[in-house]
Amino acid sequence: MKKLFTLFCLSLFTLSFAQPNTEVFLFDLNTEKGVFELSNFKNISNNEGYDNQPSFLNNHTILYAGTRKGQTDIVKYNTKYDSSIYVNHTEGSEYSPLKIPGEKAASAIRLEKDGKQALYKYNLRNGESELLIEDIIIGYHVWHNEKILISSVLEDSKLALYSTNLEQKKNYKFHSNIGRSLHKIPNTDLVSFINKEDDSVWKIHSVNPTTGDTKAIVATLPKAEDMCWLPNGTILVGHENKLYTFTPNKSVDWVEVATLDTYNITNITRVSVSPDGKKLAVVGELGKTKIIEESSNKPLEPKLENIAWIAGNWKGEAFGGQTEENWSQPSGGSMMATFKLIKDGKISFYEIEIIREIENTLILQLKHFNSELKGWESKDDTVDFPLKEITKNKVVFEGMTFERISDKEMNVYVDMHKKDGTVEVIKFNYLKD
Known part of the structure; x- marks a missing residue:
């Protein structure tokens, strides 16, 4: 009892x-x-x-x-x-x-x-x-x-x-x-x-x-x-x-x-x-x-107009070098960007990125290229990041997140998969010209 x-x-x-x-x-x-x-x-x-x-x-x-x-x-x-x-x-x-x-x-x-x-x-x-x-x-x-x-x-x-x-x-x-x-x-x-x-x-x-x-x-x-x-x-x-x-x-x-x-x-x-x-x-x-x-x-609709704040010329530092990312304004159902990493005065690699509207959602896709523009991925392959959520100041894809700090600053977080199976999150802090 x-x-x-x-x-x-x-x-x-x-x-x-x-x-x-x-x-x-x-x-x-x-x-x-x-x-x-x-x-x-x-x-x-x-x-x-x-x-x-x-x-x-x-x-x-x-x-x-x-x-x-x-x-x-x-x-x-x-x-x-x-x-x-x-x-x-x-x-x-x-x-x-x-x-x-x-x-x-x-x-x-x-x-x-x-x-x-x-x-x-x-x-x-x-x-x-x-x-x-x-x-x-x-x-x-x-x-x-x-x-x-x-x-x-x-x-x-x-x-x-x-x-x-x-x-x-x-x-x-x-x-x-x-x-x-x-x-x-x-x-x-x-x-x-x-x-x-x-x-x-x-x-x-x-x-x-x-x-x-x-x-x-x-x-x-x-x-x-x-x-x-x-x-x-x-x-x-x-x-x-x-x-x-x-x-x-x-x-x-x-x-x-x-x-x-x-x-x-x-x-x-x-x-x-x-x-x-x-x-x-x-x-x-x-x-x-x-x-x-x-x-x-509050979650927003998966529309490019709700992430237009990503557009612009962004510069920062990562991987021991200088990074630059240029995003276009939304047009034709997509946004496009070019990325490059400069280390010790030389190009380490490039990226071409797009965010496009597809089947009532968004998807981020990219391809990597070396300093001589030789592709890392095969001809028809892309690295894809499906959309998870959009809020007023954040766009969350599976493996990559864009976070607006102010009109002139944003953070980008990217999942880096290591050979031992672990995942390291790399933070890119960008300032807009």
Whole structure:
């Protein structure tokens, strides 16, 4: 009976987060030379319902729990292409997705429709899942390494701190009353957690995942527990609509570094920073700014007139040389471009590119030529990029994306397939004459 009651409480505990209409926002972050600067605001979830718990898979990919068809599933978002896909297709709901160290997989909490909750592993390629831990009811977790998991476990309607050794299949309890926020502390073998033993003063503590030794770091802001660590060892906390920092052994008190009033973001519930510290994901509730974001991300018809901003003479640098790309205005149902790469004062290669209207969509096609205009592809072959989506400032083909930064600047992202089967995304930054 006690176990059934515990499961029931945990279901309520988890599902209570589904009530707010939260969004996942992304910023570029600059913390060089002591500054804290946010730019390039974007609503990456842009979805009715609960979107929360972002974590960075790498510097360019974010995992988060996103709502669809009345449940939450794992979403994988690519920052370069501004594109999202759902990873899994289970009947239950998934929460708190995190990369598993050393694997092309993520772990997440699955809440089944019957109330059962357990930690699962998800293959990021095909979404297949397998049970990882079920003997303790995990609400939140963080990986210390491939073998040790630190988690917040529901016990007696509160969260307890546990360490699990997956090789030994043993769980070790370290603390009785903690918060949901668990994070690896940069450049250490420690993990941080929120100690809530004294309800009047919550404190950020460190814990050694193998010995259980804990140490106080700093008291939180009043009732604030949504935090992460910057790569330089500074703590970042979101509280209401503001961001604060504290650097252990340096700071005297919390310092307000940003207010999100400008973006109409309130009630911050998560913050997460990319491994290189250059991107910040924030979860909160959105005001009227949502109207602006939806307008800029609204899909447009696959018509050349909607991508006419690509036309012009563009110059930039890539592959260690200078690039030049000349796009014509739309005419005769197509746009045409010539491309060349100059390296060490010599032509490396040329391209001829076209974007044409075909069967109510667009397709980008190109051919490569060497410095003597000898074709790389055979006579009738082209390299084709079917259209995926057009928005106000972006044209996304399968393998190539054009992004308008301003009337005089754009980025082009190209997938480069390597011999080992991996794909590298090359960015071309262009300025228009």
